[in-house]
Amino acid sequence: MNQPDNVTQPAPRIGVFDSGFGGLTVLRALLARMPAAEFFYLGDTARLPYGSKSPATVARYAVESAQMLESCGAEHLVIACNTASALALDAIRAAAHIPVLGVIETGADSAAAASVTRDVLVLATAATVASHAYARACAERGMRALEKACPLLVPLIEEGWTETIGGTDAAAAVTRQVLCIYLEEAFAEAEARACSFDTVLLGCTHYPLLRPLLTRELPQRMTILDSAETTARRVRRDLEANGMLPPIDATNDRVLRCRFFGTDSVEKFRTLGSRFLGQPIDHVDQIDLGG
């Protein structure tokens, strides 16, 4: 399927889906690696959080969202939502007519490539941990995962109480303290279970915003992997393998080619979303998926 460089390549169209804003860190990584692609981002903000909903409900929401992105013309679908990837990937694949990639499998693949000890620490939300989707994905790749729920990190990040996206010093100190409590608990559990992890997998699309803090607080020997980077790398590789990606030097047009859709408050999407994307979001279309 590889095409010669001199044929004008149509921009691949990629749909990115999350229950909210976290998936914008995945989109940010995708935009950096594929400036010539065209993106459609859907945040199902009226029905978030998915984490507290039943698997059947999450599957129904995720399938509706996937179909909406496919109807926009997406040729590839990235499920940039850990809960939906954990609970609904099979249902989405069954309903979709295009390739579907979830953040959990890409994260586990990267951990498998990075870990020497075969022990991985996964930081995630309570819902993702309860699903044990990372433990299963790691086990399938010959690794052991210690899954640590860090439920307060998402609200702290959404409030902007981190060093990278502003907030007062006192507020950033709170986030550091909370992270240290979680890490201490994780290391204590690792010791009790004789785990010797060398890789930390950020199993929540919000957590890339804590990367600078994590880099400081974790021992230097640890490899930190985040869903955003691992997923973006994988999407690029898949598209390249299918000859669907214009060579990066052929893309002079670096204008942000993305349409944003949300199911609730457009204002909040623009304000909060811009922080996750790392650039302003000027326009969001509000759509109704029911429910």
Place this chain on the structure above:
Amino acid sequence: MNQPDNVTQPAPRIGVFDSGFGGLTVLRALLARMPAAEFFYLGDTARLPYGSKSPATVARYAVESAQMLESCGAEHLVIACNTASALALDAIRAAAHIPVLGVIETGADSAAAASVTRDVLVLATAATVASHAYARACAERGMRALEKACPLLVPLIEEGWTETIGGTDAAAAVTRQVLCIYLEEAFAEAEARACSFDTVLLGCTHYPLLRPLLTRELPQRMTILDSAETTARRVRRDLEANGMLPPIDATNDRVLRCRFFGTDSVEKFRTLGSRFLGQPIDHVDQIDLGG
């Protein structure tokens, strides 16, 4: 309507509604003041949080929930949810055939009775503050409200990182630090606006769990009022005024007379709910309100 003490009084049936678990602090206060009443508690847990939803959606959810409680036989309805009280009280009253009481009006009434300076500090969630429902209710009663959004307190309370309901010392220190940041910001804003509040109104049904901490961190001269206590007092007074409450000494049966309903995970309701109620919740019926 007052009846003599020797007539056997049927137990009044009271419906209590919240989007989640916070309303259980109101139920707890009601149970303490009306041990002979019969209660129905509904937490619309599958559709929480209401705070991020549009007013029309909140009104639809709240009306469905109110109707469900009325169909159980509730003769009085307590909207133990600040968002629903702020956005949907009129819609609920229009749809219900029984008296309906919201936490915002009872809180504002109590503040009006307590405040000498007529300046009140209201601590609440971002959604409640954005609705300015407390500012309006206070203005109608000749007071000025400084509304301070404290979005991280609910997740900290739900995680149990408070002194009164367990958690490690380091975790409780985080909650204290977060509260102090919010209070410092509120006092700075008060100074800028020349407010001299003498009353602090807890405008979120989660916050009664922080009362011991607030009592320590606020200046002694401040009166702290919480929605749970103020609402329970008001319900008792209303029922007494209508001769509907058996005298307290006639109630030997102190068995918990409450049925619990939730729209999602019964297990989480029992675990988390017991903390808010202050006693074990043995059984929760899961019901489907759609959506």
